[in-house]
Amino acid sequence: MNFIPKNIRHLRDLKGLSQEQLAEELGISRSNLGSKEEGRSEPNLALLVTLSDFFKIPVDILIKKDLTKTKDFSFIDLGNQRVLFPIMVDSENEDLIEVVPVKTSAGYLAGYDDPEYIEQLEKIKLPFLPSGKHRAFPIKGDSMLPMKNGSFIVGRYVEDMADIKNGTTYVLLTKNDGMVYKRVFDQLHSKGTLLLVSDNREYRPYEIKADEVLELWEFTCAIQTQEYSPDELKISSILQMFNALGVELEALKR
Numbered sequence: 001m002n003f004i005p006k007n008i009r010h011l012r013d014l015k016g017l018s019q020e021q022l023a024e025e026l027g028i029s030r031s032n033l034g035s036k037e038e039g040r041s042e043p044n045l046a047l048l049v050t051l052s053d054f055f056k057i058p059v060d061i062l063i064k065k066d067l068t069k070t071k072d073f074s075f076i077d078l079g080n081q082r083v084l085f086p087i088m089v090d091s092e093n094e095d096l097i098e099v100v101p102v103k104t105s106a107g108y109l110a111g112y113d114d115p116e117y118i119e120q121l122e123k124i125k126l127p128f129l130p131s132g133k134h135r136a137f138p139i140k141g142d143s144m145l146p147m148k149n150g151s152f153i154v155g156r157y158v159e160d161m162a163d164i165k166n167g168t169t170y171v172l173l174t175k176n177d178g179m180v181y182k183r184v185f186d187q188l189h190s191k192g193t194l195l196l197v198s199d200n201r202e203y204r205p206y207e208i209k210a211d212e213v214l215e216l217w218e219f220t221c222a223i224q225t226q227e228y229s230p231d232e233l234k235i236s237s238i239l240q241m242f243n244a245l246g247v248e249l250e251a252l253k254r
Contacts, residue, residue: 003066004048005039010068011055012037026050096123097154099136100179108137109178112215133157135217137171137179143198144169144181147222153181155217161188161210165218172196173215174208 012022023033028047035041043051052059061067098121100108111117124136139151147153155171158164164186171181172194182196193207 002042002063004043004063005037007062007065007067008033008051009037011057015055025054097134097136098123099152100138102138102140102150106178109173109214112173134220136223137181137217139181143200143203145200147181147199152223153217154220154223156220158216158218161186161194161213161216164188164194164216169199169219171215171217171219172208172213175212175214177208 012019015022017025019033019037020030023030026033026047027050032041036043036047048059048062051057051062055062057067098118100121107117134154134156136152136154139147139149139153141149153169153171158170164170164184166185167183169181170184171179172184173179180196182198185195185197187193187195187207188210191207193209194213195205195207197205
């Protein structure tokens with residue numbers, strides 16, 4: 001579905017601009033802008049790029065995502081690069097991401113399969129994520145540098161361990177070690193185990209039996225906390241949402 005008409009209108013309203021003011025900023029006529037907002041004509045590529053530059057939102061997000069649920073410009077700017085897209089909160093949206101906070105991460109082992117525990121977690125939505133169930137987990141320690149202590153890993157739920165991609169990083173919930181974030185290698189057929197490897201070579205690899213793994217979440221993106229000082233970050237509602245979790249944010253994909 002093409003969300004361009006409603007997105008232009010909504011983003012213009014968020015900026016507090018009239019049609020005439022936005023049209024002047026874009027270098028087009030008011031009637032031209034009006035036809036785009038009403039869906040009577042499609043913006044050409046040049047105008048899409050201009051809109052993207054003005055609102056600092058990727059073209060594919062302008063086209064494919066319904067941004068009308070956003071109530072403000074919830075972005076992080078790092079120099080000229082926008083690395084986190086709009087975050088939308090919607091209690092009725094099944095694709096919302098639960099965020100396991102640092103202070104209660106130890107309780108996740110007891111509550112991971114408890115609907116009441118999951119329901120009380122903070123929830124966010126990152127529109128750029130692929131399809132699938134996602135959850136955000138806090139990182140502790142330095143075994144997975146450059147992911148630093150206090151960072152968050154957003155992972156996609158993996159239903160079948162047969163789908164493991166060797167050498168890819170995963171958040172694993174285990175019976176004995178609780179929640180760990182490691183690079184995983186499949187040894188299921190030869191040993192019935194998974195080999196867990198830290199990116200920090202000071203930590204030795206170790207094996208874990210398949211039946212010890214309660215949940216498996218494949219790395220999708222990271223929310224870093226240490227790379228930038230607060231004055232380098234432009235944060236609006238994201239900061240308010242995550243203050244309860246004790247973090248300042250820089251998000252990146254890899």
